[in-house]
Amino acid sequence: MRETWRWFGPKDLASIDDILQAGAQGIVTALHHVPNGIVWSPEDIAARQKQVAQRQDGSPSGIAWDVVESLPVSEDIKKQVGDWRAHIANYKTSLENLAAAGIEVICYNFMPVLDWTRTDLSWRLPHGGTCMRFDINDFAAFDIHILARPGAAADYAPEVVEEAARRHAGLSDDAKKRLARNVTMGLPGSTESLTIEDVRDHLAAYAGISREKLRRHFIDFLSEVVPVADKLGLRLCCHPDDPPFDLLGLPRIMSTEDDYRQILAAVDSPANGVTLCSGSLGARPDNDLPGMMRRLGPRVHFLHLRNVKRDGTSVAGSFYEAEHLGGDTDMVALIAEIVREENRRKAEGRRDRQIPMRPDHGQDILDDLKRQAQPGYPTIGRLKGLAELRGVSRAIEHATYGIAGTATPAA
Known part of the structure; x- marks a missing residue:
C-alpha cells in the first residue's frame, strides 16, 4: 500500500x-x-x-x-x-x-445532502481520549423531535422511538443545539449558519427521488x-x-x-x-x-x-x-x-x-x-x-x- x-x-x-x-x-x-x-x-x-x-x-x-x-x-x-x-x-x-x-x-x-453523520464528535472513551460516535437513539431524537420530520417515527424500531423520546425529554436547550449541530456537520457548506429550516429545505428538494x-x-x-x-x-x-x-x-x-x-x-x-x-x-x-x-x-x-x-x-x-x-x-x-x-x-x-x-x-x-x-x-x-x-x-x-x-x- x-x-x-x-x-x-x-x-x-x-x-x-x-x-x-x-x-x-x-x-x-x-x-x-x-x-x-x-x-x-x-x-x-x-x-x-x-x-x-x-x-x-x-x-x-x-x-x-x-x-x-x-x-x-x-x-x-x-x-x-x-x-x-x-x-x-x-x-x-x-x-x-x-x-x-x-x-x-x-x-x-x-x-x-449529508456527506457523513455523527451524533457525538467527542465521545469520551475509557482511556480518557475521545472519538466520534453515531447513536441511533440520539439521531432519532433529532429526527423525530428536533427536526420534526413528518413520518420520521415510522423509520425506526419501536424501542428506538421510545428511547429517543426519553432522551429528547432530558436534553437542555443547549444540548439540543449541540446535537443538531453534530448531525448536520456533514451538510454542504458552512454548517454554522444552517438552521432547522435549511435542513428541511434540503430534504424537501429530494421529495419524490x-x-x-x-x-x-x-x-x-x-x-x-x-x-x-x-x-x-x-x-x-x-x-x-x-x-x-x-x-x-x-x-x-x-x-x-x-x-x-x-x-x-x-x-x-x-x-x-x-x-x-x-x-x-x-x-x-x-x-x-x-x-x-x-x-x-x-x-x-x-x-x-x-x-x-x-x-x-x-x-x-x-x-x-x-x-x-x-x-x-x-x-x-x-x-x-x-x-x-x-x-x-x-x-x-x-x-x-x-x-x-x-x-x-x-x-x-x-x-x-x-x-x-x-x-x-x-x-x-x-x-x-x-x-x-x-x-x-x-x-x-x-x-x-x-x-x-x-x-x-x-x-
Whole structure:
C-alpha cells in the first residue's frame, strides 16, 4: 500500500512537516474553497501542489498531491435539477485539469445532502481520549423531535422511538443545539449558519427521488464522466455512504457490495472504481470487508482504513470510531487481501499495482485533546493508526515470515 495522509490545506493543524514525520508518502487533499459545481482551475490546482511540495521553511518536502478527496458532485447533479448539465461539463473540465497536473486518483461520493453523520464528535472513551460516535437513539431524537420530520417515527424500531423520546425529554436547550449541530456537520457548506429550516429545505428538494431514481441519476453522471476519465488515464473511486443506511428519509445507494456491483456493471470501465472505506462499510454487520476486497479488488483504487465498534447487530445501529486494530473489522484479514491484490496487479504488470491508502479518522489522544482539529482527523490518533496499519502490512509482506500469497482464501 502507498501510505498517504489527508490534508485540509494551509489552515490544517497538521502541517506538511508533521505529515513527513508521520512517514506518509503522499498527500490526499482537495480545493475545499471552490464551490461545488465550479471548475477546478489549473492555477488553483498548481497552487495546492506547490503548498504540498514545500516544508514550512520553504525547502522541498519530497511528497506530492497523490489523491483528490474529493471532487464534489453537486446536489443539482444528484437531483438532476437546475444547472446539473453545466455542473457535469465543469466536472469534466476539472478532470482534464487534474490529469494535466499529473493527478490520477479522484475520490468522490454520491450521498444525498449529508456527506457523513455523527451524533457525538467527542465521545469520551475509557482511556480518557475521545472519538466520534453515531447513536441511533440520539439521531432519532433529532429526527423525530428536533427536526420534526413528518413520518420520521415510522423509520425506526419501536424501542428506538421510545428511547429517543426519553432522551429528547432530558436534553437542555443547549444540548439540543449541540446535537443538531453534530448531525448536520456533514451538510454542504458552512454548517454554522444552517438552521432547522435549511435542513428541511434540503430534504424537501429530494421529495419524490427514490433509491432507484437516485441510482439512475448516478449512472447518468458516470456515463458522462467515466469515458473522460478513461481517456485521460484517471481512476474515479466512489466512497460509500457514511453511515451505510438510510437517514432522514433520504435514499442511500452505496452501502453494500451489491450497490457497488450494480454501479460497476452499469458503467463497466477500469476508470469506474471503488474507495473501500472499512469504517463506513464496517458500520453494517452484513458487510464482509475482507471478502469485498477480494471480490472487488481489481476495481479498488483507494483505501480508507479505519475501524468501528458496533453496539449490536442491527443494520441501522449505533457505533463508535474504534482503534484501527480494535473494532469489528478484522483489519489483519483485510490487509492480507489488499496485499494479495497488489501482488496480483504486479504479476499483471499494472501501473497502479500499489493502492493508495490513508489512515482514516482516529481517536483524539494526548495533545490531540487540546488541538481542536477537524472532527475525526487528529494528528496523533492518525499517526498511531498509520503505525499500526504499517506494522500489519510489513508483517504480511515479509519475505520469510509473511503470509500474503501463501494462504488459500476462503471461497
